[in-house]
Amino acid sequence: MRTHRTIATAFGRTGLYVVLIAGALLSIGPYLMILNASFKRPQDLLTTDAWAPARHATFDNFTAVWNQYGMSSFLLHTLLVSVAVTLGQVVFSAMGAYAFARLEFPGRDLLFWGYIATMMVPQMITLVPLFLMMRELGLVDTFAGLILPTVFGTPYGIFLVRQHFRTIPSDLEAAARIDGASTWTILVRIMLPLSKPILATLATITFINTWNNLIWPLIITNSDRTKVITVGIAALQGQHVSDLPHIVLAGAALALLPLIAVFLMFQRHIVRSIALTGLK
Amino acid sequence: MSANISGRRVADIERAPDSSVTTAPVRTASPVVGPPPRRRLRQTLEAYALLTPSLLGFVLFLVAPIIGVVVISFFDWNLMGSPRFVGLANYREMTGDSEVWRSVRNTLYYVALNIPAQTVLALLLALAMNRGLRGGKVLRVLFVLPWMAMPVALGIIWSWAFDPEHGAVNQFLSLLGVSGPEWLSSTTWAMPVLASINVWQYTGYTMLFLLAGLQAIPESLYEAADIDGVTGLQRFFRITLPLLRPSMLFVLVTNVIGSFQMFDTVYVMTQGGPNGSTDTMNFHIYQQAFQLFRTGYASALAMLLFALILLVTAVQFLYFRKRTVYDFS
Numbered sequence: 001m002r003t004h005r006t007i008a009t010a011f012g013r014t015g016l017y018v019v020l021i022a023g024a025l026l027s028i029g030p031y032l033m034i035l036n037a038s039f040k041r042p043q044d045l046l047t048t049d050a051w052a053p054a055r056h057a058t059f060d061n062f063t064a065v066w067n068q069y070g071m072s073s074f075l076l077h078t079l080l081v082s083v084a085v086t087l088g089q090v091v092f093s094a095m096g097a098y099a100f101a102r103l104e105f106p107g108r109d110l111l112f113w114g115y116i117a118t119m120m121v122p123q124m125i126t127l128v129p130l131f132l133m134m135r136e137l138g139l140v141d142t143f144a145g146l147i148l149p150t151v152f153g154t155p156y157g158i159f160l161v162r163q164h165f166r167t168i169p170s171d172l173e174a175a176a177r178i179d180g181a182s183t184w185t186i187l188v189r190i191m192l193p194l195s196k197p198i199l200a201t202l203a204t205i206t207f208i209n210t211w212n213n214l215i216w217p218l219i220i221t222n223s224d225r226t227k228v229i230t231v232g233i234a235a236l237q238g239q240h241v242s243d244l245p246h247i248v249l250a251g252a253a254l255a256l257l258p259l260i261a262v263f264l265m266f267q268r269h270i271v272r273s274i275a276l277t278g279l280k
Numbered sequence: 281m282s283a284n285i286s287g288r289r290v291a292d293i294e295r296a297p298d299s300s301v302t303t304a305p306v307r308t309a310s311p312v313v314g315p316p317p318r319r320r321l322r323q324t325l326e327a328y329a330l331l332t333p334s335l336l337g338f339v340l341f342l343v344a345p346i347i348g349v350v351v352i353s354f355f356d357w358n359l360m361g362s363p364r365f366v367g368l369a370n371y372r373e374m375t376g377d378s379e380v381w382r383s384v385r386n387t388l389y390y391v392a393l394n395i396p397a398q399t400v401l402a403l404l405l406a407l408a409m410n411r412g413l414r415g416g417k418v419l420r421v422l423f424v425l426p427w428m429a430m431p432v433a434l435g436i437i438w439s440w441a442f443d444p445e446h447g448a449v450n451q452f453l454s455l456l457g458v459s460g461p462e463w464l465s466s467t468t469w470a471m472p473v474l475a476s477i478n479v480w481q482y483t484g485y486t487m488l489f490l491l492a493g494l495q496a497i498p499e500s501l502y503e504a505a506d507i508d509g510v511t512g513l514q515r516f517f518r519i520t521l522p523l524l525r526p527s528m529l530f531v532l533v534t535n536v537i538g539s540f541q542m543f544d545t546v547y548v549m550t551q552g553g554p555n556g557s558t559d560t561m562n563f564h565i566y567q568q569a570f571q572l573f574r575t576g577y578a579s580a581l582a583m584l585l586f587a588l589i590l591l592v593t594a595v596q597f598l599y600f601r602k603r604t605v606y607d608f609s
């Protein structure tokens with residue numbers, strides 16, 4: 001009886017692993033296919049199966065998309081915008097989150113619920129007025145126009161960091177206050193060092209969201225001077241998906257690689273912290 | 281040293297997520313109870329100084345545009361000339377616009393295809409991962425990887441995979457003796473393809489939240505159930521599912537809001553076609569606002585989208601409020 005049960009469990013466990021590994025392959029399959037295909041020679045691309053490894057691997061697709069199709073400048077623009085927005089969000093969210101988590105001031109609860117309420121507002125709602133505002137300020141097709149709407153932090157960022165700040169015991173601060181430390185000192189010397197994982201998470205999520213954002217750059221930019229990678233690839237795909245698929249593939253691979261790198265670097269924090277925000 | 285401390289703290293929270301730290305009401309945060317007036321003034325000034333940048337962004341780029349879109353929805357405006365007040369004309373036009381209602385139907389259809397599949401798959405995945413398998417951490421990372429995919433960059437792979445002749449999907453189906461449809465150029469199949477791409481992207485991400493919820497259920501409940509002779513399926517429906525409701529609510533509310541705003545895949549893969557079958561609300565609003573320059577009308581449509589999202593969210597909250605047990609102890 002007991003051995004029967006053990007065998008059944010062993011079978012169940014193996015079956016589970018098979019399903020889970022198949023699922024994991026499905027999860028990363030599209031990435032692997034893009035990477036693999038972007039190394040294939042154009043003439044091999046349509047004649048070999050999508051999952052067949054690139055036998056005559058070549059860097060030509062990458063050099064072509066980098067030099068002839070403006071990918072180097074699109075990547076540079078995207079990097080500039082993403083880094084600026086990420087830095088701003090981390091710094092300003094931490095400042096705001098500290099006020100909400102630890103200071104008492106009139107209007108705090110009302111303001112905080114105002115922030116939370118706007119998390120439900122669809123982004124599309126704000127885009128038309130935002131565009132008009134940027135046009136009045138003469139910021140259409142500028143980096144400032146790309147960066148400004150999100151650089152000051154989002155309600156989500158503030159919420160995420162505030163939730164974490166509230167888990168830090170307040171006796172640490174009380175002790176520092178008795179020693180005469182200012183609020184700013186407490187924030188920078190005590191709170192921030194204790195919050196590295198959550199700040200890394202916010203930075204990664206912001207970086208990824210900004211890097212991937214299509215709709216706002218589509219609306220606010222209209223020339224190669226400010227074009228970011230999402231818009232560049234969408235245009236490339238619209239024009240050349242049938243005649244130059246290897247170029248489009250190499251462009252897609254170049255756009256994805258930095259994301260994968262950033263994600264893998266911080267995945268430990270992210271996997272933990274994402275789940276943390278869901279528990280209320 | 282500090283990194284060590286913070287690492288340990290997060291681990292502690294992960295293990296005990298139902299402790300007061302995440303559920304405490306807003307009031308308890310102050311280090312000092314009832315500060316004297318001078319201190320109070322200083323705290324207020326400091327708080328607003330710290331909040332200045334984020335408040336600036338909040339008011340200028342979130343609150344002002346929300347008010348703006350309401351105002352613009354009462355005007356007729358093509359972005360160039362001067363706006364003309366037309367009262368409710370945009371809203372009246374909307375009620376008779378069959379394309380608008382098609383986009384509403386398309387959006388609801390997309391949500392209906394996408395959310396149940398994604399949630400059930402994520403739940404099954406979370407249950408499997410909660411068994412503490414060897415290699416679970418690596419699997420978890422692999423499952424979450426699609427979450428950060430740039431839809432634009434992956435569009436080419438999806439177009440390729442669903443190509444009727446050379447695509448991987450139809451090649452696989454032909455092995456089973458089935459001849460697959462022309463996925464993206466079929467009015468029947470284009471939307472299910474877009475929905476399944478979203479399922480691919482967000483199932484692992486959703487699983488993370490549900491897994492955290494599962495781990496928060498006290499082991500003692502299952503032990504008690506064991507003593508009472510409660511079997512596997514009953515355990516799931518009587519203990520696991522009811523106690524997972526807070527996580528479920530969070531996941532459903534945020535994913536539904538996200539699905540209502542689907543844009544990137546439509547933009548890069550179908551442009552709303554074939555024959556308007558994937559013209560979702562967000563894409564329709566985008567076209568009206570930034571391709572046809574009907575700013576006022578697009579703003580009215582945005583209000584419709586917002587109203588729909590509010591309605592669906594409220595329904596979910598009401599449904600869960602009646603049935604949710606918040607107290608774990």
